[in-house]
Amino acid sequence: MVLLESFIHYSLIAGLVLAVPIILALGFQVITLGTLSHQKQCRARVEEATSPDTSSHAPYYAGFFHPYPNAGGGGERVLWTMIKAIQDKYPFIVCVIYSGDSVTRETLVRNVQRKFGIQIRTESIYVVELSWRWWVDYKFPRFTLLMQSLGSAILVCQAFHRFSPDLFIDTVGFAFTYPTVALLSSKVPIVSYTHYPTISSDMQTMVSLRESGVNNDLTIARSGALTNLKSLYYSIFAKMYGFSGSFASTIMTNSSWTHAHIVDLFGKPRMTKVVYPPCDTNVLAKFPLSGRRPIIMSLAQFRPEKNHRLQVTAFAKFLNDHPEHVAPAGEKSLLTAELIKSLNFQQSEDDSVQLPNYPLLVILGGARNIEDEARAELLRQEAKTLGIDRQVHVIVNAPWSQVLDWLRLSKIGIHTMRDEHFGINIVEMMAAGQLTIAHDSAGPKLDIITPAVRCNSEGRPDMPDVKRSQAFLKAVDVTAKDTFTEVPEFPVGMLASDASEFAQMISAALNAEAPVEQAIRKAARHAATTRFSEAAFCTAFYKKFSPVVRWLDIQRLDDE
Structure with missing residues (x-):
């Protein structure tokens, strides 16, 4: 009898211990998702506003968590190419975009066409506006990574309150949303596409070595005690990030570098695959390889980590080392508004249009907000301070x-x-045929510019010689024009690490002999069009996404 009483006693205690988290989880679901009637109303609004092709399959609703869908960066190209791929192969899927941008569906789709040239059908698109995006926008003065990550978990609660999807697709890398989604609905599979890990061993190493940079300010780098505290913080955060990422059903990364970090953090090597981002190489590959102007072009969002200032510094060093390329003091800026608008740098019959005959650095980029606009203006001021603003x-x-x-x-x-x-x-x-110079690290080093021209022990670019270049061009000509496959390995671009090396590479590119220049251009175009095309992206994406759709079908059959 005593044994039975003890068993009942301990069973009640164990039941209470288990009941508390279950009650809290259920309460969290009710508070976040709202009532069943509320969710039915949300679903009804989406159904009324969309018309997917359900002739052969009942609809599914895929929730895309991307708070910045109207930005013009590479991450947004991935988002919209992914949506286009789903529309092409799975017309019964409605793509619900959780957006922090206050734009209509029609405006969003129109901007996608204008920025990326991607045609999106509006009938299977729905936009859920998120008013709490400031949780991931706000630059918290302390513990920024942790606070923004927790903020993403709060933001996804608002997303699910406004619409609960059949599957959840994160194309930004907010891993802290995954356990939240799993808690809200265990039946919703989580698809993850990570461009950049929120925390990485490289960041942890920078802190432990007391190096200053984007992820480690100078005050902490100078203090041993603060360095130890931040190292501990990063270690704890990495564990939390890895735990959150483990909730993903299928994981895609955009490069070998990201893949290595995500496998280490999430601990799911068999489920994690590299899916290279899509590039509009079809249009770009049609550009002629000759007749280029001496313009150094940059294309990236005006974000601090893009380090545009290094471009200005390197260009200033190049001009200082090669004064023959400096524009005459009395000559005004060439790129007038009219010339930028026309962009016709071929020989013009209009003598009033002056063509640039000296190098120009043209920095193009998207600005997400007023801070990005300010960064762009700082670049103009930096160029003016260095006395190179005319170029x-x-x-x-x-x-x-x-x-x-x-x-x-x-x-x-x-x-x-x-x-x-x-x-x-x-x-x-x-793909466009430019001589491309990138930083000697991560994606460019491991995936894109391979093989590459680097600076030798004397600090000079180790450019291929004319004889080797001519042999490469001859091998290319023997095969089918630009669709060659069996040719000698040849550099596809250049890699540099600091302002001095970038300046050296600019000089080498501008002064490359014709066969060398032509060979690098052709090798680069071939690599870009075969490895990183939209078709290659879609093929790899379907391999990862199709099992998720099949799982939804099986789950639907079980429910019936």
């Missing part, structure tokens, strides 16, 4: 049609971000 031009939020013109006309492409996770803009430059 440096910063263009904000240029339409895609104008970006294409710059890609067609510029001789050199430049990208200076350290540890760039991938770099769609780098691939675009290569």
